Amino acid sequence: MASLYDKLNSLSTLRKSYPLKFLAVAFLGIHLPVIGLIVTIQFTDLALRPWLAVLIVVGVTLLSSILTLFILRELTLPIRQIASDVERYKATRKLPNWNASGADEVSSLMRLTEDALRSLENSRIRQEDLSMLLSHDLRSPIGAAIGLLEVLPELDDNEKELRLKELQQLMRDQLAFIDVVLAIQKHENISAYDxxxxxxxxxxxxxxxxxxxxxxxxxxxxxxxxxxxxxxxxxxxxxxxxxxxxxxxxxxxxxxxxxxxxxxxxxxxxxxxxxxxxxxxxxxxxxxxxxxxxxxxxxxxxxxxxxxxxxxxxxxxxxxxxxxxxxxxxxxxxxxxxxxxxxxxxx
CATH class of the missing domain: 3.30.565.10 (Histidine kinase-like ATPase, C-terminal domain)
Structure with a gap:
């Protein structure tokens, strides 16, 4: 997080509202020229040098505008950090760790985004696990079925009947296994499934x-x-x-x-x-x-x-x-x- 954002979070009046932080910075920026004009009127004889007041007000206005824009840019750093880290996650699957401790809308957005990305990553891992599960545990029975079918012509009738029953049971077991895997995909945890x-x-x-x-x-x-x-x-x-x-x-x-x-x-x-x-x-x-x-x-x-x-x-x-x-x-x-x-x- 930006240090400016942390410092503003330390102020009790601004801690719970990001818009209020934004408005406080904008308010100071807008009123700096007015403050400059008041100081000029207080310490300058405008009758003798009226152009000086104009120069001071214009200078203070430009300076306050630049300073206000810079501060507001620093204040929006957490939002830009969220966008940057989300893009990085999309490219590298590296999860952010912001440890947001504030109580305003931006800190809440950080926590919700972090939770959403972790949930998404867990979901992606589960999907990959299920894909590996199916590809791994379906290869062996298919190989066994092919082996049985290859030797069937060489067997006598009794042995052939036994092997066909074995093949039938093998296919039934794998069908039941696929059903349970799909149930895990739906319910995420088999312990919660009936x-x-x-x-x-x-x-x-x-x-x-x-x-x-x-x-x-x-x-x-x-x-x-x-x-x-x-x-x-x-x-x-x-x-x-x-x-x-x-x-x-x-x-x-x-x-x-x-x-x-x-x-x-x-x-x-x-x-x-x-x-x-x-x-x-x-x-x-x-x-x-x-x-x-x-x-x-x-x-x-x-x-x-x-x-x-x-x-x-x-x-x-x-x-x-x-x-x-x-x-x-x-x-x-x-x-x-x-x-x-x-x-x-x-x-």
């Missing part, structure tokens, strides 16, 4: 493990499940998608013949702790620090060269946080495996 309910954690884990049984068999990975059954407060489709992402990651980064342990139990603070631990390639401390960041760009290949967009864990965190859950990752280092722990609210 699809939150009491979900059996053991049932959800078993469904996820079963859905990834083909990948498990292909890599000969042993999955052990030790999950104490409880009801947790969650959205069933969103929770299943988050768990699918975590288990898919564990299978992707665990070599053939490795192990994955899924352990779950309630704690003593009305939460349920579920962990997925693998004997895979592990992570460095640097990777751990940026793992859940939106800007994380580490496209690590799986142990069989599986591709990665680098978005899965950030999106998994988004899925969980939208349900009031949290996630953290641990690893002793590269080659030492990884552990992901999810904390869910008990029903």
């Amino acid at each position: 699809e939150m309910g009491d979900v059996s954690i053991l049932h959800s884990v078993k469904e996820v493990v079963e859905s990834l049984s083909t990948s498990t068999k292909n890599k000969r990975i042993n999955i052990s499940v030790s999950v104490q059954n409880e009801l947790v407060r969650a959205n069933q489709n969103m929770l299943r998608q988050a768990l699918t992402n975590l288990l898919t990651n564990a299978l992707k980064y665990t070599p053939e013949g490795g192990q994955v342990r899924i352990v779950g139990r309630p704690d003593y603070s009305k939460h349920y702790l579920l962990s997925i631990e693998d004997t895979g390639i592990g992570m460095s401390e640097e990777t751990l620090n940026g793992l859940f960041n939106r800007s994380f760009n580490d496209h690590m290949k799986g142990t069989r060269g599986e591709s990665s967009m680098g978005l899965g864990l950030y999106l998994t965190k988004t899925l969980l946080s939208n349900q009031g859950a949290s996630i953290q990752a641990e690893s002793q280092g590269e080659g030492q495996g990884s552990k992901f722990s999810v904390s869910l609210k008990l029903a």
Whole structure:
């Protein structure tokens, strides 16, 4: 903010009104020539030098006009700052931080504009997150569907029927997932949406493990499940998608013949702790620090060269946080495996 504006804000009579500040400066500027004329009449013999009064009044008028325009320009600096910072946000998405403390119309405009820009930025981030969410979590099932369709001609009738049912369930799950994502877009927070309910954690884990049984068999990975059954407060489709992402990651980064342990139990603070631990390639401390960041760009290949967009864990965190859950990752280092722990609210 301009220092002149701050100084005028320190005057109690001008603090709450920007137009009054403007009028006070304009009033002084308009009356400076009058003050100059009064001084001239008081100390000058106009009968002897009448031209001197004219020169003084003209000079004071010009000086006061220039001074008034300069002061008014300084007084409008906060408004020009708002316009400049809004333009900068449009170009760079850098949010302003004005910390407006005044009580007049301009300070109110600053606060409202700052709030509006922050709300807009949050909305833009949510839209980008949803776009990434859809692009990331629709690629895997589409790839799986293509793989099933490619092997169908080589299967016998019984196996073909099983694979078709698997494909049908896969498509239904993804359709339900898209519906929930669209619901988040509409309601912004899934916890305020009526699809939150009491979900059996053991049932959800078993469904996820079963859905990834083909990948498990292909890599000969042993999955052990030790999950104490409880009801947790969650959205069933969103929770299943988050768990699918975590288990898919564990299978992707665990070599053939490795192990994955899924352990779950309630704690003593009305939460349920579920962990997925693998004997895979592990992570460095640097990777751990940026793992859940939106800007994380580490496209690590799986142990069989599986591709990665680098978005899965950030999106998994988004899925969980939208349900009031949290996630953290641990690893002793590269080659030492990884552990992901999810904390869910008990029903």
